[in-house]
Amino acid sequence: MRFPLFPDQASTLAPKVDELYFGLTLLSAIMMAIIFLPMLYFLYKYRRGNKVDRSPLRIPLWKIEVTWTVIPLLIVFGFYTWAADIFFDQERPPAEAMDITVIGKQWMWKIQHPEGNREINELHVPTGRAVRLIMTSQDVIHSFFLPAFRVKQDVLPGRYVTEWFQPTKVGTYHLFCAEYCGTSHSGMVGHVIVMEPADYEEWLRVGKPAETMAQSGERLFRELGCSGCHMGNSQIRAPRLEGLFGKPVPLADGQIVMADEKYIRDSILLPQSQIAAGYAPVMPTFAGHISEEELLQLLLYIKSLGLKQPEETR
Numbered sequence: 668m669r670f671p672l673f674p675d676q677a678s679t680l681a682p683k684v685d686e687l688y689f690g691l692t693l694l695s696a697i698m699m700a701i702i703f704l705p706m707l708y709f710l711y712k713y714r715r716g717n718k719v720d721r722s723p724l725r726i727p728l729w730k731i732e733v734t735w736t737v738i739p740l741l742i743v744f745g746f747y748t749w750a751a752d753i754f755f756d757q758e759r760p761p762a763e764a765m766d767i768t769v770i771g772k773q774w775m776w777k778i779q780h781p782e783g784n785r786e787i788n789e790l791h792v793p794t795g796r797a798v799r800l801i802m803t804s805q806d807v808i809h810s811f812f813l814p815a816f817r818v819k820q821d822v823l824p825g826r827y828v829t830e831w832f833q834p835t836k837v838g839t840y841h842l843f844c845a846e847y848c849g850t851s852h853s854g855m856v857g858h859v860i861v862m863e864p865a866d867y868e869e870w871l872r873v874g875k876p877a878e879t880m881a882q883s884g885e886r887l888f889r890e891l892g893c894s895g896c897h898m899g900n901s902q903i904r905a906p907r908l909e910g911l912f913g914k915p916v917p918l919a920d921g922q923i924v925m926a927d928e929k930y931i932r933d934s935i936l937l938p939q940s941q942i943a944a945g946y947a948p949v950m951p952t953f954a955g956h957i958s959e960e961e962l963l964q965l966l967l968y969i970k971s972l973g974l975k976q977p978e979e980t981r
């Protein structure tokens with residue numbers, strides 16, 4: 668039976684995290700040796716009855732103090748810089764990353780690809796491409812943990828969190844929920860299947876649904892009546908959404924916010940919280956009327972509009 672001591676290194680991040688981990692382990696081992704080996708030696712040397720020099724120390728105390736303060740300080744700063752570098756890397760997905768959406772609920776992971784393909788407790792991804800997960804929870808706090816990729820992120824209700832990785836090795840890897848979330852928490856597990864890019868394209872093609880996520884979002888946008896105000900020649904003046912995503916938005920109270928996932932989500936569910944400058948606070952809330960899944964589809968649609976230019980400026 669194969670009993671691995673360590674999970675596979677299957678992402679670009681994995682070797683970096685492991686190097687830091689082994690670096691810290693090595694440092695701890697060295698520190699332990701520096702403390703315990705002399706201790707054992709002194710225990711033996713200064714045992715009772717042994718005739719040795721027991722007169723007070725002749726090195727000035729301050730020299731000892733400075734040495735054992737400055738050297739560990741430098742080492743700790745070194746590790747801080749090393750770890751912070753990895754942390755920033757992990758917190759900043761590359762711009763060209765592909766977005767895959769994840770909804771956690773008691774007790775499963777619901778995943779949808781931008782092409783529209785859905786899966787439950789399984790995530791298919793290609794090698795060599797950065798994948799960014801946009802995640803939320805329908806109920807309690809879950810945690811999306813991929814040990815082979817060295818990424819773990821709490822998934823919270825009422826907001827979007829992201830996690831990114833770039834798989835490097837074809838294979839099937841564990842997916843765990845790493846936050847106790849109720850009776851069947853231990854069953855909230857699955858697999859990530861890393862495929863060659865061509866195989867992934869084929870997988871997407873075989874399971875191709877009728878609509879991409881952005882197309883589902885566009886349909887909802889009309890069904891829910893959003894298009895009545897946000898598009899065409901409507902009577903009510905509402906902000907145009909073309910070219911919006913990823914741009915700064917001036918608010919009525921003078922603040923400027925970035926039109927990111929959170930902003931779009933809040934604008935749909937809590938429209939009164941951030942009013943775009945120059946517009947009346949007339950948008951109704953859609954909280955309770957639309958599911959997390961529909962919200963994500965709307966989000967991807969609005970994101971796709973972000974690449975377009977407004978047809979007319981008012």
Ligand code: CUA
Binds near residue numbers: 774810847848855
């Ligand atoms: Cu979901 Cu534990």
